[in-house]
Every structure is written in structure tokens, then in C-alpha cells.
Amino acid sequence: xxxxxxxxxxxxxxxxxxxxxxxxxxxxxxxxxxxxxxxxxxxxxxxxxxxxxxxxxxxxxxxxxxxxxxxxxxxxxxxxxxxxxxxxxxxxxxxxxxxxxxxxxxxxxxxxxxxxxxxxxxxxxxxxxxxxxxxxxxxxxxxxxxxxxxxxxxxxxxxxxxxxxxxxxxxxxxxxxxxxxxxxxxxxxxxxxxxxxxxxxxxxxxxxxxxxxxxxxxxxxxxxxxxxxxxxxxxxxxxxxxxxxxxxxxxxxxxxxxxxxxxxxxxxxxxx
Amino acid sequence: xxxxxxxxxxxxxxxxxxxxxxxxxxxxxxxxxxxxxxxxxxxxxxxxxxxxxxxxxxxxxxxxxxxxxxxxxxxxxxxxxxxxxxxxxxxxxxxxxxxxxxxxxxxxxxxxxxxxxxxxxxxxxxxxxxxxxxxxxxxxxxxxxxxxxxxxxxxxxxxxxxxxxxxxxxxxxxxxxxxxxxxxxxxxxxxxxxxxxxxxxxxxxxxxxxxxxxxxxxxxxxxxxxxxxxxxxxxxxxxxxxxxxxxxxxxxxxxxxxxxxxxxxxxxxxxxxxxxxx
Numbered sequence: 001x002x003x004x005x006x007x008x009x010x011x012x013x014x015x016x017x018x019x020x021x022x023x024x025x026x027x028x029x030x031x032x033x034x035x036x037x038x039x040x041x042x043x044x045x046x047x048x049x050x051x052x053x054x055x056x057x058x059x060x061x062x063x064x065x066x067x068x069x070x071x072x073x074x075x076x077x078x079x080x081x082x083x084x085x086x087x088x089x090x091x092x093x094x095x096x097x098x099x100x101x102x103x104x105x106x107x108x109x110x111x112x113x114x115x116x117x118x119x120x121x122x123x124x125x126x127x128x129x130x131x132x133x134x135x136x137x138x139x140x141x142x143x144x145x146x147x148x149x150x151x152x153x154x155x156x157x158x159x160x161x162x163x164x165x166x167x168x169x170x171x172x173x174x175x176x177x178x179x180x181x182x183x184x185x186x187x188x189x190x191x192x193x194x195x196x197x198x199x200x201x202x203x204x205x206x207x208x209x210x211x212x213x214x215x216x217x218x219x220x221x222x223x224x225x226x227x228x229x230x231x232x233x234x235x236x237x238x239x240x241x242x243x244x245x246x247x248x249x250x251x252x253x254x255x256x257x258x259x260x261x262x263x264x265x266x267x268x269x270x271x272x
Numbered sequence: 273x274x275x276x277x278x279x280x281x282x283x284x285x286x287x288x289x290x291x292x293x294x295x296x297x298x299x300x301x302x303x304x305x306x307x308x309x310x311x312x313x314x315x316x317x318x319x320x321x322x323x324x325x326x327x328x329x330x331x332x333x334x335x336x337x338x339x340x341x342x343x344x345x346x347x348x349x350x351x352x353x354x355x356x357x358x359x360x361x362x363x364x365x366x367x368x369x370x371x372x373x374x375x376x377x378x379x380x381x382x383x384x385x386x387x388x389x390x391x392x393x394x395x396x397x398x399x400x401x402x403x404x405x406x407x408x409x410x411x412x413x414x415x416x417x418x419x420x421x422x423x424x425x426x427x428x429x430x431x432x433x434x435x436x437x438x439x440x441x442x443x444x445x446x447x448x449x450x451x452x453x454x455x456x457x458x459x460x461x462x463x464x465x466x467x468x469x470x471x472x473x474x475x476x477x478x479x480x481x482x483x484x485x486x487x488x489x490x491x492x493x494x495x496x497x498x499x500x501x502x503x504x505x506x507x508x509x510x511x512x513x514x515x516x517x518x519x520x521x522x523x524x525x526x527x528x529x530x531x532x533x534x535x536x537x538x539x540x541x542x543x544x545x546x547x548x549x550x
Contacts, residue, residue, distance in 0.1 A: 028357050151368045154352075154360065161327040161347035161419060162369045208359045 009120035009187070009230055009240065012128050016184045017196065017222030019135040021204070022142060022215035023180055024197035024222075026173060028205075029153045033198055034084060035072070035174070038091035040181050040193035042068045044098030047115055047185075051108050052101065058130045062182030068094065069174035095190075118189035118241030120233060127186055134183045138176045149173055150211060187226075189241035199248035200225060203255045221251050275340055279304050280417045280449045281326050286335035288321050295321045298335070298473050303417060303449040308439070311453045313470035319453045320350055322470060323419055326451060343417060346410030350421040350453075352402065354395040362389050362397070366409050380412035381405070383438060385431065399426025407435065411442055418442065420452045 027036050043061045050060030068090060076083055102110050114122060142149075151159040152166030159166040177197075184193045200222035201214070208214035229244030275282050279302045287297030296318025303309050303326075311319045324330040325337050327345060354360055366377040381387040386404035389397065397405060407423055423439070424432045443450055452464070469475040 029355065031355075147369070147371075154354070154358065154365075154368060155349060157324065157329050157349045158347055158352070159369065160329040161324070161349070162345050162413075163343075164369055202357075205357060205359065210359055210361065210364050214359055 005121055005123065006230070006234055008123045008125070008128060010227065012123045012131050013120075013187045013226035013230055013240075013244065014223045015128070015131040015135050016180070016187050017200065017226045018219045019138050019180050020184060020196045021200050021218030021220070021222040023138065023173075023177060024199075024201035025204070025211065025215045025218050026149065026153060027177065027194075027197050028201045029211075030173075032177075033194060034087045034091075036177060036181070036194040036197050038072070038087045038094070039065045039068060039174075039178055040185075040190050041091045042094035042098070043181055043185050043190045043193070044115060045094045045101065046098075046182070047110075047190075048098045048101035048105070051105055051110070056126075056130075058127070058134075058182050058185070061185055062134075062179055064094075065178030065181050066175050069178045070171070073171050073174060113239070114189070115185070116189045116191045117239045118185075118187050118192065118244070120187070120230060120240040122186055131183045134179050138179050141172065141176060145169055145172055187240065188244055189239075192241040192245050195245040195248065196222060196225075199245065199252050203248065203252040206255045221248065225251060275302075275338060277304065280340050280343055281451070282338045283322070283326055283332070284336045284338075286322075286325050286332035286337050288318075288325060288330055289333040294333075294472065296325075296470065296472055299325070299468075299470070300474065301326065301451075301468060303451050305416065305449050306443060306447050307466070308443055308450045308452065308464045309466045309468065310464040311451070311468050311470055313475070317471045318473075319470055320421055323421055323451060323453055327419060340416070344413065344415045346413045346415035346418045346448075348403075348406045348410050348418075348420045348423055350425075352406060356395060358395075360394045362386075362392050362394060362405050365394050365405065366390075366412060368409065370413055372412055376412050377408075380408040383411065383442075384408040385434065400428055400431060403427050404431070404435070407438075411446070414446060414448075416448055418448050418450045420450065422453050 027033060042064050046061030046064035047057055049055075049064060050057045053060070072086065072090065075086055102108075102112070111119065111122075113119075148159065148164045148166075149169045149172070151162075151164050152169045156166040156170075159169075180197070181193050184196060188196050201218040203221045204214045204217035208217055225244050225248035228247035228250070230240060232238055232247065233240040233243040281301075281303050283299050283301040286299050286301075288295045289297075299318075299322050301309065301322065311322060313319050321330060325332050326339075327347060328337060328339060331337070362381075363377065366372060366380070378387060378390065381390055381404075384404040384407045386401060386408055389401055389405060394402070394405070403423060403426055407420070410418055410420070418439075420439070424435050427435060439450060439452070442448065464479075466477060466479065468477040
């Protein structure tokens with residue numbers, strides 16, 4: 001079944017989306033979209049390092065993102081620069097550093113467009129294995145820390161006062177995000193990973209009445225976007241990452257339509 | 273950690289510094305089971321900071337903050353903003369930090385007069401409703417220590433007295449220690465065992481004196497007298513000037529006045545009546 005490249009991409013993409021949905025909810029709730037951007041830009045630096053030291057790309061990207069996440073947490077606690085200035089600095093420095101490193105390595109040919117926007121042709125069986133292993137790890141940890149992380153998200157002081165260690169939860173959450181970014185790189189590309197985290201979660205918001213429901217619906221919305229996006233990519237030869245993001249955007253726009261009100265208006269209209 | 277005399281929490285000359293200025297300094301404080309300690313003082317006097325030090329949310333820059341091992345806390349913070357992106361109902365919020373049965377939730381909400389709010393979204397609550405829900409959540413946990421940062425802000429007049437009575441009742445039924453903050457210098461609970469007045473440091477402390485029979489008190493508070501409320505009366509021997517310096521009774525000026533000022537001869541220059549001015 002996995003012989004077909006398209007099936008591989010589909011399986012890999014759905015795996016990524018199922019993990020990205022719930023995590024993306026926290027990215028939205030905690031207002032950390034820019035943080036996600038920073039980590040995904042650093043993914044390019046990870047790719048350069050993986051080529052330089054000849055190690056697995058996903059591992060190198062994951063490692064780089066985790067180091068950057070820890071660096072961010074410690075820099076933020078030292079209160080030197082404002083949080084968004086710090087993120088901007090690290091984000092673009094990491095992206096630029098990655099691009100410069102890649103340019104220096106004249107002996108390797110890199111498909112830069114594939115790195116930036118995703119490449120479904122590049123998904124291997126090993127990638128699928130890493131996506132599902134990494135994804136299972138992330139989801140397990142997320143379920144285990146769910147209550148504490150959610151309480152820390154609602155109000156860090158309240159969570160801290162009642163002994164739920166919000167700072168440690170934040171660090172764990174950042175590491176989980178770094179792992180998700182590493183496994184999503186091939187599917188959506190470095191520039192669009194944040195979109196896969198945020199847009200399905202945003203689409204789930206309007207139809208959810210509890211945080212848990214929103215997390216599950218975001219996973220479904222993400223998976224639907226992957227399926228829709230990949231079919232578009234296959235049929236119209238569009239890049240996979242942008243196609244998935246456009247599909248997610250369509251879902252978000254659909255979620256904005258006040259369906260309940262429309263239905264009632266149509267009913268009352270037909271009675272008149 | 274085992275604290276002496278069965279104390280739940282203890283601050284020992286604790287202070288927090290931000291940059292070059294001290295938010296609060298030299299605070300000694302302890303709460304025992306069944307004890308209500310009230311922190312009063314004007315805005316920016318370090319009440320919330322002191323409460324956060326007590327809970328371990330803020331680490332004291334100097335001095336120490338200790339809590340009993342395995343202490344369970346119910347905390348009502350001063351502010352709670354729920355963003356639109358968070359679909360959070362009152363029902364879910366009640367279970368924010370630990371699992372509770374439906375019955376436990378509804379009993380607690382009933383106690384704070386908020387049971388009709390259970391199905392609502394947190395962000396649609398009014399200020400007073402939010403306070404009632406936060407208090408219900410804190411007491412539903414059956415904590416050893418209840419920390420309430422201005423628990424009646426935005427609560428209507430009748431509700432305010434009901435909540436003060438409820439806090440008193442909770443202390444009796446749960447036997448928990450209570451650390452409460454009020455920005456209101458005049459009105460503190462009759463049941464408070466200890467009142468600590470803060471203004472960047474501990475100005476003074478003691479049991480609330482029952483002055484409800486006092487003529488000045490009657491004149492000031494009239495209708496509010498006697499209904500489960502009391503006035504804590506004290507005078508200062510020094511005045512805090514707008515620039516943060518301190519003018520003592522003898523006319524000397526200093527930049528801060530660390531420590532407590534018990535046993536001084538109290539006289540507040542420029543203020544005609546002692547009650548209601550600090």
C-alpha cells in the first residue's frame with residue numbers, strides 16, 4: 001500500500017495533522033503563533049546541519065528546534081529583550097543562517113523550494129515511521145500533561161499557586177511543538193508549518209464548546225485539509241504545503257459562516 | 273517541609289525586588305489552620321506580591337517563604353481574563369486544576385450563589401459573577417489554605433456581605449487557613465484573626481478592633497455597621513509622601529521604612545480623624 005508516493009504522502013500528512021491540531025489549539029490559546037514561526041524557520045538551519053554532519057533530517061531539525069525552544073525560554077526569563085523582539089531576532093537569524101549554510105555547501109544540491117513549501121514526492125517509509133512514532137510520543141505526553149498545561153494556559157498564577165508548575169509545563173509544551181515541527185517539515189515546508197498548527201485550530205473554535213472538543217475537531221480539520229490539499233496538489237500540480245494550507249483556509253472560512261442562523265432564516269422564509 | 277506550630281505557610285522577612293525598587297520588603301507572615309489573615313493597604317502596597325510570595329509563585333529576593341509539605345491550595349487571583357479563542361464554560365473551569373464530581377461542583381456554586389451560571393461561557397460573566405465562580409472553584413477543592421485576592425471586587429453590596437459570611441463559614445466547616453486581600457482599608461471581616469497593613473512594608477498588624485460602637489465609625493459607615501463587618505482602626509506615626517519617601521512624626525525623611533512600626537506613638541499629621549485614614 002505504501003508503494004505509491006501519494007499514499008505515503010497521505011498517510012504521513014494525516015499523521016502530522018492529527019498531532020498538529022491539538023497542539024495548535026495551545027498555540028492559539030497561549031498566543032504563541034510567532035513562536036511557532038520562529039521554530040519552523042529554525043528548521044532550515046536544522047536541515048543545513050543535517051547535511052553538514054550527515055545525520056537524519058528529522059532528527060537534526062528536531063534537535064535544532066528543541067535547543068532553540070529551550071534557549072527562548074531561558075532568554076525570556078532573563079528579561080533582556082521583549083518577547084516578540086527576541087522571537088523576531090531568533091526567527092530570522094536562524095532562517096538566514098540556514099540559507100547561508102546551505103549556499104556554502106556547494107557539494108550538495110538542495111531542493112530549497114521543497115524545504116520551504118513541502119514536497120510530497122520526498123516522503124519515505126522512514127519518514128512515515130518517524131511521523132507516527134514522534135506523533136504518538138507527542139500525543140501521549142500531551143494527554144498526560146493536559147490538565148496542568150491547560151490550567152497554566154488559562155492563568156499561570158492560578159496554576160502556580162495551586163502547585164501545577166506552569167513554567168515546567170510551558171517548557172514541555174515548547175519541546176512538543178519543536179518535535180511536531182520536525183516531523184511536519186517534509187509535508188508542509190518550513191514557511192507554512194505554523195499554518196498547519198493554527199488554521200485547523202481556528203476553524204475548530206467556532207464549532208467547539210469545550211477545550212477538549214476543540215482539540216479533537218482541530219485534528220479532524222487538519223486531516224481533512226491534508227486530504228483536500230494533497231488531492232489538489234496531485235491533480236493540479238501545485239506545491240503540497242500551500243495546497244494543504246489553502247484547504248485549511250477554506251475550512252476556516254466555512255466555519256465563519258453562521259450556519260445556524262442561515263438555517264433558521266431559510267425555515268422562517270419558507271413558512272412565510 | 274515541617275513548619276513549627278502546625279503552620280500552613282510562613283514568610284520570614286521576605287521581600288521582592290524588581291530592578292532597583294522593592295515591591296514589598298520585610299514581611300513576616302504565617303497562616304495556621306482555621307486562621308483568617310487579612311492583608312490591607314492601598315494600591316501598589318504589595319498585597320498581591322505578598323500573596324504570590326506566600327504561594328511560591330514569586331520567589332522572594334530576600335528572606336524566605338515556606339509552605340507545609342503537600343499543602344493543597346485554593347487560589348482566587350486578582351485578575352482572570354478569558355480570551356475568545358478559549359471555549360471555556362463554568363462547568364469546565366470548575367475542574368481546571370483537579371477532577372471534581374458534578375455534585376461537588378454544584379454544591380460549591382450553590383454556596384457562592386452562582387449555580388445558575390454553570391452552563392455559561394466564562395468570558396460572558398460579569399465581574400461579580402466571575403468572582404463568585406472563582407471562589408466556588410477554589411472552595412470546591414477543599415483546600416488546606418485558601419488565598420483570596422480581593423474576593424468581592426465587582427460583587428454587589430448584598431452579595432459582598434454574603435460572601436464574607438461564607439468565607440467565615442468555610443473556615444469553620446473546612447477548618448482551612450485563609451489569607452485574604454482587601455484594597456479596602458476600612459472594611460475587613462469581623463472574623464479576621466489577624467490584620468496586616470501593608471504599604472511596601474508591614475506598617476502594622478494586630479487583631480481587628482471592634483469599633484462598630486464608635487461614634488466616628490457610625491458616622492462614616494452608618495448603614496454598613498454591624499452586618500458581619502468590622503473596622504480595623506489604626507493610625508500611623510509616619511506619612512508616605514507621593515514621591516515614595518517617608519516622613520516620620522519627628523519630621524525626619526527617609527527613602528523607605530523597612531520593618532514594622534509597632535509600639536510607636538501614632539499621630540498622622542494633616543488628617544483630622546484617625547478612622548478611615550491611613
